Amino acid sequence: MNPTHPKLEPGQRVRIVQQIDRREGDWRGAAEGVLVDVHTRPTGSWYVGKPEGRYPLRRVTIRKDNGELSIISLDEDSQIEILPAAPDAAATS
DSSP: OOTTSOOOOTTOEEEEEEEEOOTTOOEEEEEEEEEEEEEEEEEOOSSSOOTTSOEEEEEEEEEOTTSOEEEEEEOTTOEEEEEOOOHHHHHHO
């Protein structure tokens, strides 16, 4: 885990911004929703350079406002912002 990432717990509303550096210009993508799960699991990637061929990836599952579930792999450059609860969620709690 990146020490600059905040402590993540299910139920928090988060915005995750990731950037891919490209020759034609950087591409930024963002996802926002309620955190469902945080886990670290090894990947089966063959090119990661570890003898056993597995590299642990930290992944988060978020539920977006439209109900879609997204699983996002975090890296050291991922920006995570904890947001206040959505007004709809606060009213129904």
